[in-house]
Amino acid sequence: MPESKRRSQRVWSAEAASGLPVYDLLGQERQAHDALNLLNQSRRLWSQMVAGCFSRLFNGLSCQMDYAPFHIRMLSEVAEQRHLVWVQALNQRGHQAWLSIQAGQLYRLAILFFGGSPLQQDQAVTARTATETEQRLLLRLAQHQIDILSDFLGEPDDRWQLTLVGSEALPLQSAWLCSEGTLLLGEHDSQFSIWWPFGAKEPLALDGPAPVRVGEQLCAALPAVPVRLRVILSEFTLSLGELQQLQAGDLLPLEMAEPAPALVGHQSCFTGRLAERNGALVYQVASLTPARRETRNDD
Template sequence: MAQLFNSADCELNYQEFTVLASPEHDDGLIWVEARSALDAHRVAYFSILPAVIYRLAVLFFGGALRDQSEAPSHGKGLTDTEQRLMLRLCQYQVDIWSSCLGLGDLDWQLTLITRDALPQSRLWMAEANLTVGSFAHGWRLWLVPPAESNGCSVGHDLQDGELEQALTHVPVRLRVVMGQLSMTLADLECLKVGDVLSLDLPEVVPALIGNRSCFSGRVAEHKGNLVYQVATVVEE
């Protein structure tokens, strides 16, 4: 993702998915459909405000934002460059999603659509938050649930157990926190290329999905590779 923004520090996070009806109001959003040419059931949608794409385009061209509310002066539509940036941003996300699911290259086809092109059924929605430098930028990711993409009728309510079964296909990213360093801003400003910082690796380190701890375990060596050995599972 940092490649789009001149190697700036980037962090992309998604909130937990919720089940929502297909949105009825446009609210000036720009919509993108991502559909796999190899698997007709793999469909994703993105909705984003034009002002967010404008601010990301400023960063894409190496500019700097004055504040979080900076907005375009050319109206609510997108320029050709902003459209290409949005499609690339969405392309990166579906490629990462495919990789996390172990599906490989699904030959995603991305197109700009209108809200009317969305399926009139329940969708999974997750809030996405991209932090670039000191500013955060948000949009929404929408997925067609597997149960509905396999021929369920429009407006179908999931029966007991169906949603739980479908949620097993939601991609997640496990983050192992190996350690944190504490220093003053003065110390940080003095760091230069080649400096070495002491890192104390704790015996037990947590593994998280987002900000939620799921496991605790140990970092170990196995057949020449660094591995994470689960010691305990955090029960909810």
């Protein structure tokens, strides 16, 4: 469809409208973008700090930790994966973070923790329940990672309480900032997945029921919504015949409105007058519109 015809349409079909960009009214995309930048800027130093903690935890064993760049992902993408052990982290503000690892990899980490060496057949150990010893080890590994990340994000007092949970406890309708971390202990590697909330706000809901406090979110987001302000300095009326007879070089008398209204859309917001400041022409706000004053007086 030609662009000119597309713009002249008053009603768009659902198929055509599906390709239109969505305005980020609540600022969720900006929030996610800022959080991603902050996390990815600190992930290398975070990796080094975590590696140092893990090296001491595993009795000085050669240790390297590498986190991939954070990206936006939903827990529903991995909720049905078998043999994952999940840790839920909850802080005093009610925000959540998540960490997961394969049960077989946790088993091998437990062997390394006690100074053993995993055998080749240990690589196939997946369909088993983590023992209490393995669960305690996982909670320590997760606590180190989450606490160090909180410190890097400027939230050192934001302590997290960790619990092992099943996949049925995962919030499937929300998106998170996700990174895959690879832990290399000697010749053995293990992979963690960490799921981090969007900063100080709740995780981004991509579908499902609307947030309960959507009104509060809208009120908080409204001051950042851009609007187009029009200042009307002069208006006059011409007949169609006069309009047709206009030629280049003709002069139209301008009668400056005093005070001149300023509009957002068709709504008058305030009035003002032309003034000069530092050799430049400026618009000086004089007063609120009469309609707004009357509304205030009626209140």
